[in-house]
Amino acid sequence: MSNLAWVQWWATPWLHSREGWRTVDEHAALTALGHSRHLWVARLxxxxxxxxxxPQPTLLQLALASPEQLDLVLALIDSACRPAYASALNENLHQWCNRLSKALPPDMLQPDEDPLQLLRTWVSPATWQRIRLRFPRQRVLELEKKALSLGDSYSRLDTLWHAVVWRIATIHSDAQAPCAKDHGD
Incomplete structure (x- = not known):
């Protein structure tokens, strides 16, 4: 990921926002206004x-990920933090999350907490203002009503996010790679 992509995303995160943050009519108008009235649109x-x-490559990958990839990221985080709960992940991903969960504190995410709170806790407030636009608006507004405190678990949280974003990148690159047949090397 380039420094230019990072700066472009940082300056205009609304260009990558999820639908709940915009209506069709407003989005086109706000995009046009963004060129001349950047401060006004940012405040909105x-x-x-x-x-x-x-620039942080891990964070930029999240910022530019597809909505489906972001949903999978949160499902992986949820499964890694709460391995005992049922998950919609396939067996391979579920096993990967179980292995990852062994390195996490058992109480990182309570049953009633949204895994998106862990992203909010992981990133700086300025970054959260931007990255939150990538997730459903109502979900973000609900979780912003309360804060999550992890105490001294930040390094584990950092490891968790790097691992999950790496896993998403490998899934994405595997899906784009041409299928190769095993020749019995």
């Missing part, structure tokens, strides 16, 4: 304009 979405931090 609850974004405080500031310079972007140093």
């Amino acid at each position: 979405y609850g974004i405080t304009p500031c310079l972007p931090p140093t």
Whole structure:
């Protein structure tokens, strides 16, 4: 991922927003306004304009992921944090999450908490203002009503997010790779 892609996403995250954050008519108008009235559009979405931090490839992959990939990311996070609960993941991904869960504190995510809270806790407030637009609006507004505190578990949370984003990238690259037949090497 390039520095340019990072800065473009940072400056105009609404261009990658999920549908709940926009209506068809408003989105076209806001996109056009974004070129001349950037500060106004940013405030409308609850974004405080500031310079972007140093690019983080893991975060940029999340910022530019498809809605389906983001849904899978949250399903993986949920399954890794709550391995005992039923999951809609296939057996391979479920096993991967079980292995990952052994490195996590058992109480990282309570049964009534949204796994999206872990993303909110992991990123800076300025980044959260932007990345939240990638998720369903109502879900974001609900989880922003309460904060999640992890105490001294931040390094494990960082490891969790890097691992899950890496897994999504490998799934995506495997899906795009041409099928190769095993020749019995």
